[in-house]
Amino acid sequence: MQPNPAITLEKRFCAHNYSPLEVVIVQGEGVWAIGDDGRRYLDMMSAYSAVSHGHAHPRIRAAAMAQIDKVSVVSRAFYSEPLGNFLQTLCRISGFDSALPMNSGAEAVETAIKAARRWGYRVKGIAANQAKIVVADNNFHGRTSTIVGFSSEPAYKADFGPFCNGFSEARFGDIESFRAAITADTCAVLIEPIQGEAGIRLPPAGFLRELRQLCDETNTLLILDEIQSGLGRTGKWFAFEHEGIRPDALILGKALGGGIMPVSAFVADHPIMDLFDAGSHGSTFGGNPLAAAIGLEALKVLEDEGLIDNSAQLGRYLVERLTALGSPAIREIRGRGLWVGVELDRDARPICEALLAEGVLTKETHENVLRIAPPLSISREELDWGLERIERVFKQLV
Known part of the structure; x- marks a missing residue:
């Protein structure tokens, strides 16, 4: 077999900071990704939830093209028409007063860190340069040098130090560990309500309510990173709604x-x-007109097309079908909505490769967890198509 030129070029000229599966995607349509050989693959990863609406959603694509025909980037040195509409809708849906637009998730996390520290000094009265933020073990909030500095994953940190001070770690889901970590100099707790890269790990029921109460008692901000879990992925707009709290x-x-x-x-x-x-x-690009037009339509599509209810209903069905496999290779199935981690008794990479051969795109996380997170627009028939192939692969393991 001749080497694929796209793969050859990427391996030659791109940094090897990822380990992609051996497939070249050239087009996307809804829940389907099309390879350079014309084969259709069911996307059950959704680019880590970035493709929750499906590939090339017609409404979002139309909004993007319409804005491109007007103006794409002006920077916030000037006002632009779409930004206010976008942020007004985002604030209405989230229930907050105001938003600061950025680009990548890591930039938004860095923004949150700045906000928490400034609040600590100017509102809580923490002494200069003494503010601390408590995070959870096994967290993933991005890959900037500040953020990996408070990661507990050695691979994210190796030879990237020295790291920024001002962070302490508590055990995810353990309220007493957080109680012990919070001091008079703690300005915020920064946590994922469900840990994605750690393997779709959920805290015990009631933990977020206890954490909310603890933050209230200690005059500490509770900041939730819902970059992956938010916007319908768990079957509600935001994962914190499952516990009835407000960060x-x-x-x-x-x-x-x-x-x-x-x-x-x-x-x-x-x-x-x-x-x-x-x-x-x-940020030069944060809140640019093109991003604002796309973000606004992305929110409207979630509202108008019932994608969040679909995530809730098909998420339950997904867990039921996976549980029914009864495979001895499966240690645990956990998740909410269309966001499920299947923990295995072995390396998950060969299973991802076997699923690729069957026409299903998935990816491992933490070596032994199979991540399943299709677009929220997936139909039951499309999900069944994927589940039939997952079942086939797991039967071959016996």
């Missing part, structure tokens, strides 16, 4: 870009957001 601030991204471009946001009420003044933070 002090929210970090969003991935699906906010409608599967077209990176769009993220830090969302909070005025007492936090108004601590940013002119020149204190910014």
Whole structure:
């Protein structure tokens, strides 16, 4: 077999900081990705939830093209027409007063860190340069040098130090560990309500309610990173809604870009957001007209097309079907909505490769967890198509 020229060129000229499966995707249509050989693959990964609406959603694509025909980038040195409409809709849906638009999820996390520290100094009264943020073990919030500095994953940190101070770690899901970690100098707790890269790990029921109460008692901000879990992925707009709480601030991204471009946001009420003044933070591309037009339509599609209810209903069905496999290779199935991790007793990479051969795109996380996260637009028939092939692969393991 002749080597694939696209793969050859990428391996030659691109940094080897990923380990992709051996397939070249040239087109996407809804829940389907098309390879360079014309084969159709069911996308059950959704680019880590960035393609929640499906590939090339016609409404989002039309909104993008219409804005491109007007103006794409002006920077926030000037006002632009789409941005206010986008952020008004985002604030209405999230229930917060204000939003600061960025591009990548990591940028929005860095924005949250700045906001938390400034709040700590100017509102809580923490001494200069002493503010601390408590994070969870096995967290994943991005890959900037600040963020990997408080990761507990050695592979993310090796030979990238020295790292930024000001972070302490508590055990995910253990309220007493967080209680012990919070001090008078703690300005915020930053946590994922469901840990994605750690293997779709859910905390015990009631943990987020206890954490909300603890933050209230200690005058500490509760900031939730819902870059992956937010915008319908778990069967509700936001994962925190499953516990009936409200954080002090929210970090969003991935699906906010409608599967077209990176769009993220830090969302909070005025007492936090108004601590940013002119020149204190910014991004050349953050909140550009094209991103705003895409983000607005991405939110409208989630509202109009019932994708969040679809995630809730088909998510339950997905777990039922996976549980019914009864495979001895499966240790645990966990998740919410159309976001499921299948923990295995072995390396998940060969299973991803076997599924690729069957026409299903998935990817492993933490070596032994199979991640299943199709677009929220998937139909039951399409999901059944994928599940039949997953069942076939697991039967071959016996």
